[in-house]
Amino acid sequence: MDGDMNLGISGRTASEIADSLRQLIDRGALRAGDSLPPVRTLAESLGINRNTAVAAYRQLTQTGVVVTLGRGGTRVAGRSPVAQEGFAADSVLRDVGTGNPDPDLIPDPSRALAGMAGRPVLYGEPVIDPGLEQWAHRWMSEDLGGAGPMRLTITSGAADAVERLLAQALTRDDGVALEDPCFLTSMHTVRLGGYRPVAVPVDDEGMTVEGLRAALAQGVRAVVCTPRAQNPTGASLSADRARDLRSVLREHPYVLVIEDDHFSLLSQQPFHSLIGPDHRRWALIRSVSKFLGPDMCLAVTASDPETAQRLAMRLTPGTTWVSHLLQRLVLAMVTDPEVLAAIERAGVHYAARNAAFADRLAARGIATRIGDGLNLWVDLPVPARSVSERLMRRGWLARSGDDFQVAGAGPSHRLRLTVHDLDDDDAEQLATDIGAAVQASHGRPAPAEVG
Numbered sequence: 021m022d023g024d025m026n027l028g029i030s031g032r033t034a035s036e037i038a039d040s041l042r043q044l045i046d047r048g049a050l051r052a053g054d055s056l057p058p059v060r061t062l063a064e065s066l067g068i069n070r071n072t073a074v075a076a077y078r079q080l081t082q083t084g085v086v087v088t089l090g091r092g093g094t095r096v097a098g099r100s101p102v103a104q105e106g107f108a109a110d111s112v113l114r115d116v117g118t119g120n121p122d123p124d125l126i127p128d129p130s131r132a133l134a135g136m137a138g139r140p141v142l143y144g145e146p147v148i149d150p151g152l153e154q155w156a157h158r159w160m161s162e163d164l165g166g167a168g169p170m171r172l173t174i175t176s177g178a179a180d181a182v183e184r185l186l187a188q189a190l191t192r193d194d195g196v197a198l199e200d201p202c203f204l205t206s207m208h209t210v211r212l213g214g215y216r217p218v219a220v221p222v223d224d225e226g227m228t229v230e231g232l233r234a235a236l237a238q239g240v241r242a243v244v245c246t247p248r249a250q251n252p253t254g255a256s257l258s259a260d261r262a263r264d265l266r267s268v269l270r271e272h273p274y275v276l277v278i279e280d281d282h283f284s285l286l287s288q289q290p291f292h293s294l295i296g297p298d299h300r301r302w303a304l305i306r307s308v309s310k311f312l313g314p315d316m317c318l319a320v321t322a323s324d325p326e327t328a329q330r331l332a333m334r335l336t337p338g339t340t341w342v343s344h345l346l347q348r349l350v351l352a353m354v355t356d357p358e359v360l361a362a363i364e365r366a367g368v369h370y371a372a373r374n375a376a377f378a379d380r381l382a383a384r385g386i387a388t389r390i391g392d393g394l395n396l397w398v399d400l401p402v403p404a405r406s407v408s409e410r411l412m413r414r415g416w417l418a419r420s421g422d423d424f425q426v427a428g429a430g431p432s433h434r435l436r437l438t439v440h441d442l443d444d445d446d447a448e449q450l451a452t453d454i455g456a457a458v459q460a461s462h463g464r465p466a467p468a469e470v471g
């Protein structure tokens with residue numbers, strides 16, 4: 021475009037200008053790589069304050085519609101594919117970055133299916149099956165004793181719950197505090213919703229106090245936190261860290277706090293919450309997908325009554341309430357002693373396999389902190405991209421930490437690995453190949469690479 025205003029950018033406010041540019045892109049008048057007018061040119065043409073033009077470009081940058089290239093100006097972004105969780109499509113490599121549970125450790129639902137049907141549910145009836153509601157109330161309330169009054173909502177998984185919670189509370193360009201590095205689905209949900217992601221660093225004890233304080237100073241309206249088995253790092257909130265974060269949030273009682281306790285029944289760590297007794301807007305989400313399988317699309321959300329009421333309005337009977345057949349199946353499984361024992365064994369298995377692989381890496385000079393969850397977060401002495409590229413030539417597909425960055429401050433030196441389903445021989449080979457890839461990235465001689 022190069023400063024030519026003939027394409028018809030219009031508007032007096034930042035939102036109006038951003039909408040005008042979106043329409044030009046949607047119509048094809050602007051395409052990927054096209055330049056937008058400099059801020060000063062745009063402001064003079066529209067007769068607006070320069071800061072308004074800056075805010076319009078900022079809105080589009082935050083949602084990925086345009087990119088700012090410094091002296092290269094602002095250009096329309098390409099529609100490049102974004103990183104997704106799960107198996108990589110169309111790859112012949114051994115995928116060790118999936119983030120998936122082991123299918124052999126997911127309980128078989130066939131026995132529970134036999135007696136769960138019951139009476140059909142009709143329009144206008146309660147959206148939560150009574151049996152599941154009673155069980156879920158006990159499950160959630162035992163860890164939320166310090167919070168205020170609680171109500172339950174059932175959604176089609178944790179991502180569905182987060183999306184609906186943000187949508188009922190926020191408008192475009194509102195700030196959302198996200199852990200950095202962050203779970204991919206949370207990043208996509210925030211960006212596609214048009215919200216403003218604000219990075220909060222994560223260390224070994226979870227979300228940092230100073231990071232949260234800085235995000236609140238930037239005016240975030242919501243905080244999304246993983247209290248244990250944080251994905252990708254495996255970090256869990258310590259009791260001290262949770263207490264300190266609650267102290268910071270005490271001055272911001274109407275900021276929506278969303279806790280995604282995705283690993284729940286599998287976790288080897290105690291639960292510590294950010295939600296204090298006087299906090300007014302909060303939600304704790306627990307999905308069953310990690311222990312009953314990703315295809316069991318159901319999550320329980322406990323929240324304050326007002327948040328629950330708003331969330332329920334987005335799950336009205338006759339539109340998108342969660343199947344009562346699915347609710348009854350989940351209840352039958354989570355109240356079966358054999359299933360619960362299998363879930364407990366699975367949690368121990370994931371922890372043991374991750375610890376064994378960390379020992380293999382340590383033997384090759386690569387120290388790895390063992391967190392909780394399905395993955396290992398491996399600290400490398402070299403950029404992770406170079407290691408993952410060399411691993412591809414050795415037949416492995418690993419996930420670079422760059423994919424999980426919110427702030428994007430330089431190349432990541434981390435790999436996220438899903439290794440719990442590797443047998444000992446494959447685990448040994450992967451550890452050897454990672455060691456060789458690190459050496460080669462350092463410019464040292466390494467065993468021959470294939471491919």
